Amino acid sequence: MAYSSGFNPHPRISYAGAAPTGSASEAEYVEVALAAVVDPASVHASLSEALPDGLDVLEVVVSSGGSLAERLEASHWRITLDGIGVDAAREAVAVLLDTPEVEVERMTKKGLRRFDARASVQAASVRGEDPDRPGCAILDVVLRHGTPSVRPDDVLAALSKSSGLDVTAALQQRLAQGPLDEADGTVGDPLAPDRDAAPR
Numbered sequence: 242m243a244y245s246s247g248f249n250p251h252p253r254i255s256y257a258g259a260a261p262t263g264s265a266s267e268a269e270y271v272e273v274a275l276a277a278v279v280d281p282a283s284v285h286a287s288l289s290e291a292l293p294d295g296l297d298v299l300e301v302v303v304s305s306g307g308s309l310a311e312r313l314e315a316s317h318w319r320i321t322l323d324g325i326g327v328d329a330a331r332e333a334v335a336v337l338l339d340t341p342e343v344e345v346e347r348m349t350k351k352g353l354r355r356f357d358a359r360a361s362v363q364a365a366s367v368r369g370e371d372p373d374r375p376g377c378a379i380l381d382v383v384l385r386h387g388t389p390s391v392r393p394d395d396v397l398a399a400l401s402k403s404s405g406l407d408v409t410a411a412l413q414q415r416l417a418q419g420p421l422d423e424a425d426g427t428v429g430d431p432l433a434p435d436r437d438a439a440p441r
Contacts, residue, residue: 243274257310258418261392266415268316270431272309305438312431313386315363315421318393320380321371321412330367330378333404338365343399347389354389358399361391364426377411383426386418 244250253274260266273284281301288298322330337343343359364383371377384391393413400408419431 243276255310258313258316258386260415261394264393264413264415268415268418270309270313270418272304300432302432302435303439305435307434309431312420312434313418315383315385315428316418317416317428318382318384318396319368319412319414319416320382320393320396320410321374322378322380322397323374323409323411324376325378325406325408326376327367327370327378329406330380333400333406333408334365334367334380336404337362337400340403343403345395345398345402347395356389356391358391358395359403361385361387362396362399363421365396371411374411383421383428385421 243253245253255272257270257272260269275284281303285298285301288301292298325333337359340359342357344355345358346353346355348354361384362382363385364381366381368379368381371379382393382396384393384396393410397408397410400406417428420429421427422429
């Protein structure tokens with residue numbers, strides 16, 4: 242592993258687009274700088290052996306250059322709405338999407354901050370009911386990354402404010418993060434350029 246220079250060297254590890262506390266995620270990315278060329282399969286095996294159960298490394302690729310963080314333009318979230326049925330959820334989502342701006346508030350280290358949560362919502366739809374939680378609708382949302390970063394909790398606050406529906410989440414799970422397709426609001430694979438550049 243490569244280390245930074247200076248009086249207090251530290252490992253050159255960068256976590257890109259980490260999920261907010263309290264949420265689940267299947268799409269977390271980390272960049273690790275190495276001091277020598279190492280086979281990605283060897284790095285994968287070493288990391289998998291060192292990490293605790295439940296924290297799995299799915300893939301290791303050699304960077305083709307550029308910043309990974311810059312490729313992470315949006316996230317696809319799946320949110321289970323606690324005690325909200327499918328019909329009520331669809332009505333609330335329709336109201337949110339028809340509202341051009343919805344300001345919400347969040348407590349930060351610098352105090353209460355107000356911002357437009359609606360601007361980051363690129364797509365939102367209700368998939369149906371959670372089979373494991375009767376009466377709980379499943380909401381799929383694509384959020385554009387930006388400043389401030391809009392979180393699933395902010396989307397729920399925007400849903401409540403725009404529709405009047407009291408919404409809380411039983412589960413928040415990030416399914417993907419990567420480049421945003423502006424045409425259809427989907428999230429792509431940020432590692433695709435690295436795979437394409439790898440020798441075959």
